[in-house]
Amino acid sequence: MPLLRIENLHTYYGHVHALKGIDLEVEEGEIVTLIGANGAGKSTTLRTISGLVRPREGRIEFNGHVLNHVPAHKIVQMGVCHVPEGRRIFTTLTVMENLMMGAYTLKDDRAIRENLQRVFDLFPRLAERKNQLGGTLSGGEQQMLTIGRALMSRPRLLLLDEPSLGLAPMLVKAIFETIREINARGTTILLVEQNARAALKIAHRAYVLETGRVVLSGPAQELMRDERVRKAYLGER
Amino acid sequence: MQQLLQQFINGITIGSFYALVALGYTMVYGVLKLINFAHGDLFMWGAYIGLTGLSALVALLAQGGPAIIAPVAVIVMVTIALFGVLIERVAYRPLRSAGRLAPVISALGAAFILESLARNIYGASWKTYPPGLVPAGKVALVGGVRISIMQVLVLVVSFLLMALLYLFVYRTRIGTAMRAVSLDHEVSRLMGIDVDGIIATVFLIGPGLGGLAGMIVALYYGSFDFTLGWVFGLKAFISAILGGIGNIPGAMLGGMILGIIETLGAGYVSPQWKDVIAYVILILILIFRPTGLLGERVAEKL
Numbered sequence: 266m267p268l269l270r271i272e273n274l275h276t277y278y279g280h281v282h283a284l285k286g287i288d289l290e291v292e293e294g295e296i297v298t299l300i301g302a303n304g305a306g307k308s309t310t311l312r313t314i315s316g317l318v319r320p321r322e323g324r325i326e327f328n329g330h331v332l333n334h335v336p337a338h339k340i341v342q343m344g345v346c347h348v349p350e351g352r353r354i355f356t357t358l359t360v361m362e363n364l365m366m367g368a369y370t371l372k373d374d375r376a377i378r379e380n381l382q383r384v385f386d387l388f389p390r391l392a393e394r395k396n397q398l399g400g401t402l403s404g405g406e407q408q409m410l411t412i413g414r415a416l417m418s419r420p421r422l423l424l425l426d427e428p429s430l431g432l433a434p435m436l437v438k439a440i441f442e443t444i445r446e447i448n449a450r451g452t453t454i455l456l457v458e459q460n461a462r463a464a465l466k467i468a469h470r471a472y473v474l475e476t477g478r479v480v481l482s483g484p485a486q487e488l489m490r491d492e493r494v495r496k497a498y499l500g501e502r
Numbered sequence: 503m504q505q506l507l508q509q510f511i512n513g514i515t516i517g518s519f520y521a522l523v524a525l526g527y528t529m530v531y532g533v534l535k536l537i538n539f540a541h542g543d544l545f546m547w548g549a550y551i552g553l554t555g556l557s558a559l560v561a562l563l564a565q566g567g568p569a570i571i572a573p574v575a576v577i578v579m580v581t582i583a584l585f586g587v588l589i590e591r592v593a594y595r596p597l598r599s600a601g602r603l604a605p606v607i608s609a610l611g612a613a614f615i616l617e618s619l620a621r622n623i624y625g626a627s628w629k630t631y632p633p634g635l636v637p638a639g640k641v642a643l644v645g646g647v648r649i650s651i652m653q654v655l656v657l658v659v660s661f662l663l664m665a666l667l668y669l670f671v672y673r674t675r676i677g678t679a680m681r682a683v684s685l686d687h688e689v690s691r692l693m694g695i696d697v698d699g700i701i702a703t704v705f706l707i708g709p710g711l712g713g714l715a716g717m718i719v720a721l722y723y724g725s726f727d728f729t730l731g732w733v734f735g736l737k738a739f740i741s742a743i744l745g746g747i748g749n750i751p752g753a754m755l756g757g758m759i760l761g762i763i764e765t766l767g768a769g770y771v772s773p774q775w776k777d778v779i780a781y782v783i784l785i786l787i788l789i790f791r792p793t794g795l796l797g798e799r800v801a802e803k804l
Contacts (some may be wrong), residue, residue, distance in 0.1 A: 358678065464692065
C-alpha cells in the first residue's frame with residue numbers, strides 16, 4: 266500500500282477549476298517530484314494534501330486514513346508536514362522559537378530534544394543562530410529554517426514547495442543535497458519544483474502536470490530522457 | 503519635584519487602566535488584524551457586572567469590605583471573557599474570510615448592541631459602587647508624596663497582571679503560538695497549531711483583562727454610566743496605536759505614556775487643556791514613528 270494515494274482529485278479556487286482529476290501515489294521512502302509550468306496545479310496539489318484548501322471531489326489517503334475532511338492542524342499530527350513556497354518563517358520569533366513551533370504537535374520533551382538534535386546535525390548553521398530573530402537570517406538560512414522547522418514534527422511525508430526558489434546557484438545545489446540527505450535518513454518526500462532538471466536528478470519518480478492534469482509520469486530517469494519533457498521543461502531543443 | 507512625583511503616580515494609575523484595556527485591542531489586532539470596537543463596551547460591561555456582584559454580596563453579607571472585591575473580580579473576568587468568546591464566535595468568525603471591512607462593521611454593531619443592552623438593563627442614570635469597599639487612607643512615600651490605598655491596589659493588580667501576561671506570551675508554548683498566529687495563520691496551521699483555538703484564547707484573555715479593568719475603574723472613580731466604554735475604549739485604542747498595534751509590551755507602554763502625559767498636562771497647564779496637550783504630543787509621536795513606539799522593530803526580509 267502506498268504511503269500517499271490520491272485519486273481523481275478536483276480542487277477549485279472560487280470558480281477556477283485548479284485541479285482536474287489528479288491521480289498520484291507516493292511509496293514510503295521515495296522522493297517523488299511534481300514538475301510543470303506556473304499555474305499547472307503543483308502548489309495546489311500540495312495545499313490540498315495538507316488541508317489548506319479542500320478538494321471538491323476525489324480522495325486523499327495517507328497511511329490508510331482519508332484526509333479529505335481532516336483539519337490542517339490535525340493532518341500535521343498524522344505525519345504530513347508541508348513547507349509552503351516562499352520561506353515563510355516567523356520573522357519576529359527567534360530561530361529556536363520557530364523550531365519549537367515546528368514541534369508544536371509533540372508533547373514529549375525527549376522526542377523534541379532528539380528532533381532538535383537531528384535538525385541541528387543537518388543544519389549546524391541554525392544551531393549557531395538559534396537566539397537570533399528569524400527575520401535577521403539570510404535567504405539561504407531562512408530556507409534551512411523552514412525545512413528544519415518542518416522536520417521538528419518528524420513527519421513521515423514531507424511536502425516541499427519550490428525550496429530552491431530565489432536562492433543563489435551554490436545554495437540551490439546545497440538545498441537539493443540536503444533534500445536527498447533527509448530522504449536517506451528515512452523521510453518520504455513529495456517535491457514541487459520549477460527547477461525540473463535538479464528535481465529529476467534526485468527524485469525516484471516524477472509526475473508532469475499541465476493545467477490541472479497529470480500528463481506524464483514515470484521513473485525520474487526515464488522522464489529525463491523523454492523528448493517532450495526535455496523540450497518543455499529542461500529547456501532543450 | 504514633589505508635585506511632579508505626585509502627578510507621575512496619578513499618571514501611571516490612569517495609564518495602567520489604559521494599558522489593561524489596550525492589551526485587549528492589541529492582542530485581537532495581532533491575531534485577526536481587526537480592531538475590536540466592541541472591546542471598550544466589554545470593558546464597560548465589566549463595570550456593570552462588578553456593580554451587580556458587589557451589590558449582591560454587600561446585601562447578602564450585610565456588610566462591605568475589601569474582602570469581597572477579589573471574588574467579584576474573578577466573576578467579572580470570567581463573565582466578560584465569555585462575552586468576548588461569544589462575540590468572536592457570533593460576530594467575527596463567520597466573517598473570517600469576508601475581507602477586512604465586514605468584520606469592522608460587525609465589531610461596531612457588537613459595540614452598539616453591548617452599549618444598548620447595558621442602558622436598557624441597568625438604565626441610563628449614573629451608577630455608584632457600594633461605598634467603603636477600599637479603605638480611604640493614604641500612604642506617605644518618600645519626599646512627601648502620598649499614594650492612596652486605592653492607587654496601591656490598582657498599581658499592584660495591573661502590574662501583576664501585565665507581568666503574568668508578558669510571561670505567558672513570551673515564555674510559554676501557547677503564547678509563542680499566539681505570536682506565530684499573528685504573523686501567519688496559514689503557516690501556523692501547517693505547524694499543527696489550532697488557529698481557531700488560539701484566537702478563542704485571545705478573546706478570553708483580552709476581554710477578561712478589559713472587564714477587570716472596567717471594575718477597577720468603577721471602583722477608582724466610584725461612579726460611571728453606560729458611555730464609560732466609549733471614552734476609555736477610545737483612549738485605550740489610542741494607547742495601543744501609540745505603542746504599536748499588535749505589540750503587547752507596546753500596549754503597556756502606550757497606556758502608561760498616555761496616562762502620564764494627560765495627568766501632567768492637567769496638573770501643570772489646565773485640566774481643560776489636557777486632551778489637547780496629550781493628543782498634540784501623540785500626533786507628533788506618530789508623525790515621527792507611524793508604526794508606534796514598539797511596532798515593527800524588525801525589518802522583514804523576503
